[in-house]
Structures are given as structure tokens and as C-alpha cells.
Amino acid sequence: xxxxxYLPKLARIIEIKEEVSGARPIKTFRTNFLDxxxxxxxxxxxxxxxxxxxxxxxxxxxxxxxxxxxxxxxVLKMGRVTSALHDMEVGDVLGIRGPYGNSFPLDEWKGKNxxxxxxxxxxxxxxxxxxxxxxxxxxxxxxxxxxGSRTSKDIVFKEELEELKKRMxxxxxxxVPEPGWSEFVGFVAQNVMDKKLSPHNAIxxxxxxxxxxxxxIKALKDLKFEDEQIYTTVENKMKCGIGxxxxxNIGRHYVCKDGPVYSWAELKKLPQEY
Amino acid sequence: MEIPKILSGxxxxxxxxxxxFPEWLKKLEAYRVYAPRKQDDVWNxxxxxxPGNVQLADVMTAVPAxxxxxxxxxxxFEFRETDDNGTKLTELLPEDNPVVxxxxxxxxxxxVTLTDKVFSGEFEDPYYWKRRNATTLVGLACGTPPxxxxxxxxxxxxxxxxxxxDLLLTDLGETFYAEALTKKGEKLxxxxxxxFKDPKPEDKKKAEKIQVExxxxxxxxxxxxxxxxxxxKGMFDSPFWDDESMSCIRCxxxxxxxxxxxxxxxxxxxxxxxxxxxxxxxxxxxxxxxxFTMHSSGHNPRPEKSSRxxxxxxxxxxxxVEIWQNYQCTGCGRCIxxxxxxxxxxxxxxxxxxxGS
Amino acid sequence: xxxxxxxxxEARRVLKGGKVKYIIGYExxxxxxxxxxxxxxxxxxADKLVWDPTCFHNLVRFVVDEKRRxxxxxxxxxxxxxxxxxxxxxxxxIVLLQEKFIERMDVYIIGVSCESTGVIDERKLAKKTxxxxxxxxxxxxxxxxIVTTEDGTMDIPAAExxxxxxxxxxxxxxxxxxxxLGDKTKRAVARPFQSVEKLESLSQEDKWKFWTxxxxxxxxxxxxxxxxxxxxxxxCVVDTINFAVTADTTAEEKAQRIKWLEKxxxxxxxxxYHLVRAIHxxxxxxxxGECERACPVNIPLRMLNKKMEKEAKExxxxxxGFDADQPALISCFRDGDPEDFIR
Numbered sequence: 001x002x003x004x005x006y007l008p009k010l011a012r013i014i015e016i017k018e019e020v021s022g023a024r025p026i027k028t029f030r031t032n033f034l035d036x037x038x039x040x041x042x043x044x045x046x047x048x049x050x051x052x053x054x055x056x057x058x059x060x061x062x063x064x065x066x067x068x069x070x071x072x073x074x075v076l077k078m079g080r081v082t083s084a085l086h087d088m089e090v091g092d093v094l095g096i097r098g099p100y101g102n103s104f105p106l107d108e109w110k111g112k113n114x115x116x117x118x119x120x121x122x123x124x125x126x127x128x129x130x131x132x133x134x135x136x137x138x139x140x141x142x143x144x145x146x147x148g149s150r151t152s153k154d155i156v157f158k159e160e161l162e163e164l165k166k167r168m169x170x171x172x173x174x175x176v177p178e179p180g181w182s183e184f185v186g187f188v189a190q191n192v193m194d195k196k197l198s199p200h201n202a203i204x205x206x207x208x209x210x211x212x213x214x215x216x217i218k219a220l221k222d223l224k225f226e227d228e229q230i231y232t233t234v235e236n237k238m239k240c241g242i243g244x245x246x247x248x249n250i251g252r253h254y255v256c257k258d259g260p261v262y263s264w265a266e267l268k269k270l271p272q273e274y
Numbered sequence: 275m276e277i278p279k280i281l282s283g284x285x286x287x288x289x290x291x292x293x294x295f296p297e298w299l300k301k302l303e304a305y306r307v308y309a310p311r312k313q314d315d316v317w318n319x320x321x322x323x324x325p326g327n328v329q330l331a332d333v334m335t336a337v338p339a340x341x342x343x344x345x346x347x348x349x350x351f352e353f354r355e356t357d358d359n360g361t362k363l364t365e366l367l368p369e370d371n372p373v374v375x376x377x378x379x380x381x382x383x384x385x386v387t388l389t390d391k392v393f394s395g396e397f398e399d400p401y402y403w404k405r406r407n408a409t410t411l412v413g414l415a416c417g418t419p420p421x422x423x424x425x426x427x428x429x430x431x432x433x434x435x436x437x438x439x440d441l442l443l444t445d446l447g448e449t450f451y452a453e454a455l456t457k458k459g460e461k462l463x464x465x466x467x468x469x470f471k472d473p474k475p476e477d478k479k480k481a482e483k484i485q486v487e488x489x490x491x492x493x494x495x496x497x498x499x500x501x502x503x504x505x506x507k508g509m510f511d512s513p514f515w516d517d518e519s520m521s522c523i524r525c526x527x528x529x530x531x532x533x534x535x536x537x538x539x540x541x542x543x544x545x546x547x548x549x550x551x552x553x554x555x556x557x558x559x560x561x562x563x564x565x566f567t568m569h570s571s572g573h574n575p576r577p578e579k580s581s582r583x584x585x586x587x588x589x590x591x592x593x594x595v596e597i598w599q600n601y602q603c604t605g606c607g608r609c610i611x612x613x614x615x616x617x618x619x620x621x622x623x624x625x626x627x628x629x630g631s
Numbered sequence: 632x633x634x635x636x637x638x639x640x641e642a643r644r645v646l647k648g649g650k651v652k653y654i655i656g657y658e659x660x661x662x663x664x665x666x667x668x669x670x671x672x673x674x675x676x677a678d679k680l681v682w683d684p685t686c687f688h689n690l691v692r693f694v695v696d697e698k699r700r701x702x703x704x705x706x707x708x709x710x711x712x713x714x715x716x717x718x719x720x721x722x723x724x725i726v727l728l729q730e731k732f733i734e735r736m737d738v739y740i741i742g743v744s745c746e747s748t749g750v751i752d753e754r755k756l757a758k759k760t761x762x763x764x765x766x767x768x769x770x771x772x773x774x775x776x777i778v779t780t781e782d783g784t785m786d787i788p789a790a791e792x793x794x795x796x797x798x799x800x801x802x803x804x805x806x807x808x809x810x811x812l813g814d815k816t817k818r819a820v821a822r823p824f825q826s827v828e829k830l831e832s833l834s835q836e837d838k839w840k841f842w843t844x845x846x847x848x849x850x851x852x853x854x855x856x857x858x859x860x861x862x863x864x865x866x867c868v869v870d871t872i873n874f875a876v877t878a879d880t881t882a883e884e885k886a887q888r889i890k891w892l893e894k895x896x897x898x899x900x901x902x903x904y905h906l907v908r909a910i911h912x913x914x915x916x917x918x919x920g921e922c923e924r925a926c927p928v929n930i931p932l933r934m935l936n937k938k939m940e941k942e943a944k945e946x947x948x949x950x951x952g953f954d955a956d957q958p959a960l961i962s963c964f965r966d967g968d969p970e971d972f973i974r
Contacts, residue, residue, distance in 0.1 A: 315757075316848070337928075523857040524857055525856075615667060
């Protein structure tokens with residue numbers, strides 16, 4: 001029988017970074033397991049974070065598997081559990097169950113140009129992937145990052161993005177004009193069209209709020225990307241994380257187990273209930 | 275995880291006189307015994323207080339036998355804050371006490387084989403399996419359909435189906451014909467020792483006759499549904515679901531009382547706050563509640579009753595079929611009998627089958 | 632006797648004229664002897680209507696659904712919704728009007744008098760027919776019901792299988808309607824609130840034991856709440872989520888929402904849920920009995936609400952569901968209030 005799938009492993013928070021403050025705060029947590037055991041995971045997988053007494057929430061692992069010193073999660077404060085998470089301090093203990101879900105099919109993407117299109121907190125599930133591909137740059141073609149947020153204050157991983165610009169094209173955008181903003185103004189989908197991204201030998205992955213995903217997929221289709229070239233991660237309310245409680249069920253899939261990574265070719269075959 | 279079956283050829287068939295049934299129960303002191311009991315005009319599986327208090331009859335309990343292996347509430351673990359800003363987790367697995375349930379309907383036995391599939395696999399559920407392995411299900415073949423809405427024969431079941439059961443009793447009038455189906459069932463018979471006699475050939479014939487006759491007594495049928503899974507696929511956006519769900523009041527009865535439904539919730543129940551102590555608890559949940567799929571952001575993939583009725587029918591007659599090649603319905607008819615507004619799953623699926631033609 | 636053809640022709644007339652969006656009424660589907668709610672959109676659908684002692688549902692529940700549906704539409708159809716309403720159901724409409732949840736022009740009420748007998752109680756009927764399959768139940772002419780089974784017809788005196796709430800009914804004729812069918816003689820009630828008397832007479836310990844035993848059966852399916860027309864709150868004590876959240880609701884607000892009770896169906900939570908619901912229905916419950924009828928484990932829920940109704944009457948002289956202009960019981964006070972802390 002082995003390990004109890006419902007029993008979290010304990011981990012301590014070793015670092016907290018406030019990415020975004022205000023009404024929609026985002027914090028990045030770095031954690032270490034108390035028992036020091038390895039936690040093998042692949043890019044795109046998620047874990048259930050437990051705040052004991054409050055509940056659990058499924059969060060993408062935003063550090064790449066190449067990083068061994070910590071497990072990183074970037075969390076948007078949205079409801080009960082995430083609020084409790086945001087109230088935690090360095091040294092506090094939380095529970096981690098996982099890794100759950102499928103992962104980005106990196107082997108299939110070798111040699112291809114990869115475009116990352118993120119919006120808001122949607123950059124977090126992509127972040128590990130960005131660094132994974134950058135860390136193995138010779139295996140892939142051109143890497144491009146397109147990222148948009150509501151305002152310049154809502155940009156996640158702000159300093160890291162500035163660093164990233166030195167290593168690959170990074171196209172930022174905000175929804176409405178601001179004094180001092182010199183980059184694109186508009187939604188991510190519009191930025192995608194504006195940059196005239198080429199579908200030739202390319203894979204595009206998009207993460208963000210549902211409406212952003214829909215518009216970006218449409219933009220990519222307009223730019224002649226095939227369904228198999230477009231990938232996204234699907235979010236759904238989850239509780240067990242292991243495909244049994246039924247909450248994240250879409251068609252014959254459970255997003256926690258069979259997702260969250262889907263190509264548009266696969267996703268459009270499922271009932272559009274997410 | 276497979277329940278060890280008796281190899282073919284070793285099947286144990288016995289006869290038990292009904293008057294000896296209380297004696298058999300006396301020998302089962304090591305087990306916690308459950309049987310259907312009536313309270314306020316409702317039957318339910320309850321612990322048996324004394325050996326004379328079990329009367330097996332063709333009744334349909336309100337809450338099905340799934341509650342024994344998959345209870346409405348169970349603990350996962352306890353969490354406690356320790357002095358050094360740490361947390362201690364204590365696993366709370368169910369105890370190994372053997373349980374026996376009498377009077378289980380064959381449709382409930384079959385339903386347990388379906389929940390077995392869900393709780394197995396890559397992430398085997400230790401709580402479910404501990405209970406499942408410790409539980410012996412003694413079925414009672416239906417002589418007459420326990421409910422006017424039974425339709426087990428339409429969904430690959432029968433009033434004498436052996437699936438999921440450890441022992442099947444068929445009522446022959448003065449005696450029970452007892453068929454042991456697994457090692458657990460065999461053990462239960464062996465506990466009864468000399469009370470169980472070898473059957474005569476006419477006993478077996480009588481049992482078979484009763485079983486076959488019972489099939490004919492089932493009034494309701496759901497015919498020609500082989501194409502329903504495919505039909506459902508094409509009806510996702512149809513206004514059919516708005517019409518069918520108009521009278522739904524979105525209570526949880528159809529799903530809570532369904533022997534095959536398995537959706538659940540997990541919550542942390544806090545007992546003390548300083549130091550923080552509590553338990554993580556699993557409870558039944560239902561896709562029919564509006565907040566089942568609602569995100570914290572307020573976004574709800576299934577905001578309307580129509581989408582939730584569609585989900586229930588789709589999950590039972592399409593998605594489950596795609597994953598497990600079985601309908602997720604064993605035809606017990608509880609959802610039909612107990613729906614306060616008379617939404618009838620047989621009618622709904624028939625309409626799906628005939629939609630557009 | 633209510634003439635079913637009169638009911639059908641009124642429904643037909645109203646649908647033909649386009650006066651209503653649809654009519655909520657009762658039909659009997661095949662395979663069942665009980666009436667079920669039906670939604671009639673076209674004049675020819677009116678032929679589906681039935682009126683018999685199995686029309687126990689409170690259809691006002693669907694008026695609440697209609698309001699929710701309308702609230703989501705950008706350009707809602709402002710026509711009223713038609714409804715076939717019994718006396719008790721009409722009182723529910725009065726309460727919704729009183730609370731300004733709906734407006735009078737939102738409903739077109741086809742009132743049906745229960746005349747001298749009310750609807751039946753399924754369990755009492757099952758005991759009376761003892762194993763036989765019921766095919767039909769009809770109103771008789773002499774305070775009786777005519778029950779058809781596979782063995783023929785049975786003539787049963789109404790008082791023997793009538794629903795408990797009908798035995799103490801104070802509104803056999805709808806109190807508000809746009810069109811009224813049936814005899815308009817008010818049925819006298821020997822003793823209102825008689826059903827709570829037996830429980831009231833028990834000692835404190837016995838009462839507590841009675842209710843805790845009953846609450847052990849509760850599986851928190853919330854059928855009681857779902858069936859009740861008056862349980863329309865978007866933010867309910869039992870829900871894990873406030874349904875009134877929008878994209879602008881802050882995380883703080885969501886995080887601070889108190890978890891009033893656990894999902895676990897344990898004694899403490901079950902009792903808390905039912906008592907809170909009863910208090911929230913004080914002065915609002917019109918005893919349609921749907922909560923008790925819907926309950927799959929037969930908890931005598933209407934006892935709790937009936938007791939509240941009795942207190943409202945005895946302590947405050949408050950009659951529920953007759954006057955749409957009177958203020959709600961628990962949100963008003965009068966100068967002559969029996970409690971002196973309020974004066």
C-alpha cells in the first residue's frame with residue numbers, strides 16, 4: 001500500500017517574496033521539506049498546499065525541476081486558504097501533497113520555437129517551464145515570452161523579468177496606459193497579434209484567467225497556429241487532487257490527474273465546462 | 275486491489291434453515307453486524323443489537339450499503355500545532371474490526387464494484403480499502419423487486435447478481451440457499467459450522483427458479499441504450515437540459531442516496547485554536563449543489579441547474595462508460611422514488627436515446 | 632368539485648393571449664401515480680394539467696427560480712409567470728410579496744380551492760393500501776378519496792390519509808388570486824396547531840431525546856431547504872461560499888466569511904442547522920409541509936416550523952401569509968410588545 005495519498009508531507013517556508021501588493025496581492029513562497037526527502041516532479045505539475053485548520057489549495061509549482069534547493073509556489077490571494085497562506089511567515093510549517101497532474105511534453109518540443117503567453121498570475125505555472133527550457137537552451141529553438149497584467153504594479157516576478165530580457169525576447173503589456181510605460185498597451189491577445197508570432201516550427205503555451213486563455217487561443221488560431229501547436233493549463237476547483245472526489249471532472253477527465261496541461265486539440269474535444 | 279475470489283469448482287453452496295439464522299448470528303460475535311432496520315417508516319442499515327433482531331426481506335433502504343465502506347463522514351488525520359512552531363500529523367486509519375452487512379441488494383453489491391474501481395488505481399484510497407477489506411457483504415437475492423422503480427436488468431444487473439458480494443442468500447421459504455462467492459463469504463459460512471447443510475439438487479433448482487422468476491417481475495425497463503453514450507456527446511449544448519431540469523430543486527437526494535455516486539469533500543475541522551488542533555475530515559458531496567464547482571473567484575463552470583443535471587446524466591451514462599466501460603447506475607430506482615419533484619432518470623435517458631428522431 | 636376542464640381552459644386562455652411567460656402547474660407523468668410540477672409554454676400544453684389529492688408540491692418554489700433566472704437576463708421578459716396555487720401556496724406568495732422579493736405583477740395566480748379535503752400523505756396512503764400498487768388518487772364527493780390500485784378502487788375517508796398539515800389548515804381557499812376555481816366555503820378547523828400539542832406535552836428531557844434521535848438520521852441533503860420557497864437567500868448559513876460574490880469581492884471579505892457549521896452530518900451540526908433554519912422561518916413559514924415531504928429519512932421537520940408559527944400567533948398575534956402589507960415578524964416591533972426591554 002505504501003504512502004497514504006491523503007497525508008501531506010510537512011514543509012517549512014524558507015523565504016517569502018511580495019510580488020504584488022494591494023487588492024490582489026501575489027506572494028512567492030519557497031519551501032523546504034522537513035524530512036529532506038526528494039520530491040521528484042516535472043514541469044507543469046502542481047501540488048496541494050495545506051494550511052492546517054483552513055484547508056488545501058492546488059497551486060502550480062513555479063520553480064523548475066532543475067532547482068534542487070527549494071520548491072517554489074506563487075500564490076494569488078483569492079479566498080480562505082490563500083488568505084491564510086498570505087498570513088504565514090518564514091519558518092511556518094505547511095503541508096504539501098503531490099506532485100499531481102501531467103506535465104508539459106518537453107520531449108515533443110525539442111528543436112521547436114517556444115512562445116510563452118501569460119497573464120496575471122498565469123505566469124507562475126509557466127515560470128518553471130521558462131527556466132527549464134532556458135537551462136537547456138540548446139535543446140530548443142527560439143524562446144519568446146509575452147506577459148501582460150492589469151497595471152505595472154500587478155507584474156509578477158518583476159525583477160526577474162528584467163533579468164530575463166537579457167537572455168530572451170520578453171514582451172510585456174498592461175491593460176491601460178500609464179505614464180512612464182513604454183511597452184505595449186492592451187490585452188495579451190492583442191500583444192500576440194501585434195508581435196506577429198510565427199507558427200512555423202513553434203509551440204505556444206498560454207496561462208492566465210479563463211477569458212485571456214480564450215482570446216489568446218483565438219489570436220493564435222488567427223495567426224495560423226494549428227490546434228496541436230497550442231497548449232494551455234486548465235484551472236478548476238479541486239479538493240482531493242487525485243481524481244476521486246469528482247469536483248474537477250470534465251468529460252472523462254479529472255483535471256487534477258489528467259491535466260492541467262492540455263493541447264487545444266485535446267481540450268476542444270472535452271465538454272467546454274471549465 | 276482485488277477481493278480474493280474462490281476459484282471456480284470450489285464454490286461453496288449451503289442451505290441454512292431460517293430458524294437457525296439467529297444461532298448463526300450468535301456465532302458472529304467477532305463481527306460488527308449491520309442489517310436493514312425500519313425506523314419511522316424508513317429502512318436503513320443499522321448496527322444489530324441482538325441476534326433475534328434481524329429480519330431479511332425485500333426492502334430498499336434509503337441510504338445504500340455504500341455507507342459501510344464509504345461512510346458519509348470519516349477522519350483522514352489529526353493535525354496539531356507543536357511547541358516549536360511545528361505541526362504533528364497523526365494518520366487516523368479505520369480500525370480493522372470485521373464488519374458484516376446482511377440484506378444487501380444485488381444492485382448495491384454491483385455498485386460497490388464500481389466504487390472499487392474509483393478508489394483503486396495509481397492513488398489507492400487507504401481509508402476505503404481498509405473498510406472494504408474488513409467488510410463482508412451478504413446479499414439477499416430479490417424475490418420481488420423491492421421498489422416499483424427497480425430497473426437493474428436494464429443496466430447489466432439482475433435481482434440475483436453476485437457482483438461485489440461475498441455471500442448471496444436466496445430465500446426459499448423455510449430456508450436460505452447460501453452461495454459463498456469469496457473467501458470472506460466462505461469464512462462466514464464456516465463460522466456457522468454445523469448450522470449449514472449441503473443442499474439437495476431440488477434446493478438449487480428452486481433457488482434458480484426463484485431467481486429467474488424475479489427477473490420477470492421487474493416492471494420498469496430502460497431499453498436499447500447502447501448508443502446513449504454517443505448520443506450524449508452530441509447533446510452537450512442542447513436546450514434539452516433546460517427543459518428537463520426546470521423542476522429540479524437542486525437538493526442532494528439523488529446523488530447522496532445513489533449507491534454508485536462517490537463525490538466527496540475534504541475539510542479541516544478545528545477543535546481548538548491555541549494550540550491549533552483539529553482533524554481533516556472527508557464528507558459526501560454532490561455535483562448537484564450549486565457551490566460544488568464554484569471557484570473562489572466566483573466563476574462557476576456549472577452555474578445552472580441544466581448544466582448540473584447534464585453532468586449527472588453524462589457522468590453516469592457517458593464519462594464513466596468511457597473510463598470504466600460500465601454504466602455508473604445499477605438500476606436501484608432510489609433517485610426516482612425519492613426525488614421530491616419526480617425527475618425520473620429512466621425517462622430522461624429514454625428521451626436522450628430518442629432525441630432528434 | 633373543481634372542474635378540471637375549467638382549470639385547463641383558464642390556462643389555455645392565458646397562454647393563448649400571451650399574458651404569461653409560462654404556467655407552473657401539476658401534471659401526472661406516466662409510470663407514476665403522483666402529480667409532478669409541469670411548465671406549460673403553449674396553449675395546447677394546458678391539456679396536461681391535473682388537479683387531484685397528489686398535488687402536494689408548493690409550486691411557489693419555482694417562482695423563486697424564475698426571479699433568479701430573470702435577474703441574469705440582460706433584457707428580461709417582464710410578463711408574469713402563471714401559477715396554479717393552493718391555499719397554502721398562495722400564502723407563500725403573500726410572504727414573498729411582503730418581503731418584496733417579488734412584485735404582484737410578477738405572478739398570475741390561478742387559485743384552486745382545496746374545498747373540503749386537502750392533499751394526501753404518501754406514508755399514510757402506503758399503510759392503508761398495504762403493499763398494493765397505487766395507480767390513481769382522486770377527490771371523492773363526500774369528504775373522501777377514491778384510490779385505484781391493481782385490485783380495483785378503495786373509498787377512504789379523507790381524515791384517515793389526509794396530510795397532517797391539511798388537518799389543521801387555515802386557508803383552504805387561496806387568499807390571493809387572479810382567477811379562482813372551486814368551492815369558496817372556508818373549511819373550519821377544530822384545533823389549529825394540534826400537531827405540535829403532543830410534542831409540547833413532553834418533558835424537557837424527552838423533547839431533547841426525541842429531537843436528537845431524529846437528528847441522527849439527517850444526512851444533510853438540504854432537500855428541506857431546497858424545497859422551501861422561503862429559503863431564497865444567496866448567502867446562506869450552510870453554504871461554504873457566498874453566492875453573491877463577484878469578481879470585485881476582495882479576498883479579505885471571502886476569507887472573513889464565518890464558517891457557521893461544518894459539512895459533517897454529526898449531531899451538533901445537524902441540530903444547529905435545523906434550529907437556525909426554523910428561527911429564520913419564524914413568521915415566514917406557511918406550513919406547506921414540503922420540507923417534511925421531501926426529507927428522505929422522514930424527520931418530522933414541520934413540527935419545528937409549526938411551533939414557531941404557534942409562537943408567532945400566541946405571543947404576537949401574528950398571522951403568517953395573509954397580509955402582504957404587514958411588516959415581517961422578526962424585523963418590527965410594536966408599542967405593546969410583551970417584552971419591556973424594547974420599550
